[in-house]
Each structure stands twice: as structure tokens, then as C-alpha cells.
Amino acid sequence: MAGQTALVIDDEPQIRRAVSHALADDFAKVIEAANGVEGLRLAAVEKPSLIVLDLGLPDMTGESACVELHKTSHAIILVLSARHADQEKATLLDAGADDYVTKPFSTLELKARVRALLRRANSRRVNGGTIIRHGALSMDLEAHSLLRDGALVHLTPTEWELVRVLMMNAGKTMTHRQLFAAVWPGRQYGDAQQYLRVHVANIRRKIESNALDPRYIFTEPGVGYRFAAPQ
Numbered sequence: 001m002a003g004q005t006a007l008v009i010d011d012e013p014q015i016r017r018a019v020s021h022a023l024a025d026d027f028a029k030v031i032e033a034a035n036g037v038e039g040l041r042l043a044a045v046e047k048p049s050l051i052v053l054d055l056g057l058p059d060m061t062g063e064s065a066c067v068e069l070h071k072t073s074h075a076i077i078l079v080l081s082a083r084h085a086d087q088e089k090a091t092l093l094d095a096g097a098d099d100y101v102t103k104p105f106s107t108l109e110l111k112a113r114v115r116a117l118l119r120r121a122n123s124r125r126v127n128g129g130t131i132i133r134h135g136a137l138s139m140d141l142e143a144h145s146l147l148r149d150g151a152l153v154h155l156t157p158t159e160w161e162l163v164r165v166l167m168m169n170a171g172k173t174m175t176h177r178q179l180f181a182a183v184w185p186g187r188q189y190g191d192a193q194q195y196l197r198v199h200v201a202n203i204r205r206k207i208e209s210n211a212l213d214p215r216y217i218f219t220e221p222g223v224g225y226r227f228a229a230p231q
Contacts, residue, residue, distance in 0.1 A: 005029040005046050009039035009065070010054035010080065019052050022107045026114065036060040044072040050114060053097070055081045055088055062088070066095040076117045080105070086222030090175045093223065099173050116229030120171035132167050134228065137207060137216065139167055148207055158183060159203050166217060171229030173220050200225060
């Protein structure tokens, strides 16, 4: 992105090089840090618009780094995570990360995730009104209505709130905990995965052409759900 800076925080030189190379086409400047302390310093000084953060840093946990980054930076945070660490990924997303990519990752996947996050951020700035459009769906926040191909979709209050939260965060993986807290505020946590699984299945039957092959709401196994990125 013209004039924008990206920061890569990872203790493995080969990973930093691979990520920096992948980001070079989309950012005017890509800087690197080998640990959390240096990453926090560079984030405060350079004001990057994107931070790629490794989950396993040598001097602090990924969760701590994420919390500290949010104190001095408004950057989008993309976490790099080990494939098996679903709970850690969820913890990072709950701490404020915007999305994650699992190791080993492909350059194409990384670039696609980054561009989706940037589109979401730009879409929020441009479309500050009350209408959210995505593909065949159109959500009117004031009228409390959702249209699919111009036809009204009948949603329960809970389904409406769940779709609203997902569409307003399109392109971002939302954890079970984040969604549960947003849709059932103040309610005891309980089995969030089971609650959400039932409601998402019902919503998919109403908004997807094929509920078994969704184009809007995607499952992130062990973590949560993600609404398709803005187009």
C-alpha cells in the first residue's frame, strides 16, 4: 500500500525474510524485529499499518506482545502460529489480534490474508454508513433488516445480532468467546461452541446457496468463525 509500513516480529531470520519478501509488493517499507522488545520499540517509532507477529517470541508471550502493541499502535495485527496451537490462536485473537496464519504457510495465503485485512480496514473507513453490502447480501443496520438478492431474510434476534457482528468484522476471524460475548452480553460463558454451532447452521440455511459449501460464513476449526473478506 502506497506510503504504508509493515513490521515483521519473528525470532527466525528465514521466516522474517520470507514474510518481508511477501509484503514488499504491497508496502512502501517493511521493517523487521527479532524479539518482542525491539518489535514494541519499532511499532512506537515507525507507526506501521500492519504488524506480523510470531506467536512464540523468545522474550515474551505472543499475548503479552499483542496487548502491549495495542497500547501504542493502531496497526492491524496478523499472528503467525503453530498449526496445533488452536487455543493459543484463540487467546491471541481475544487479546486483539486481527487474524492468524498457521506455520508452515504459503506466500500466497499470507498475501491473501493481509490484503483481506487491508480491504476490511479500508471498507470500514469508506463505508461508515448504515448499509453493509457483501455479494448478494445487504444489511441495513437502522432498519434492522437483511436482504438476499433483494428478498428479506427472516432472522431471529439472536441470528440478526450474530450476522451483524460477523459482517461488521468481515475478513476477521472471530473467536467463539468474542462472538458469545457480543451476542449474549453478560450471560455466563457456558458452551459457546455448541451455542454458536447451532445458530450458524441455521443462518447458513438462510443466507447460503449451499449451506454445506458456504461462501459467506467460514468455520475456523477450534477457534471460531470468519465472514468472507470485503470484495
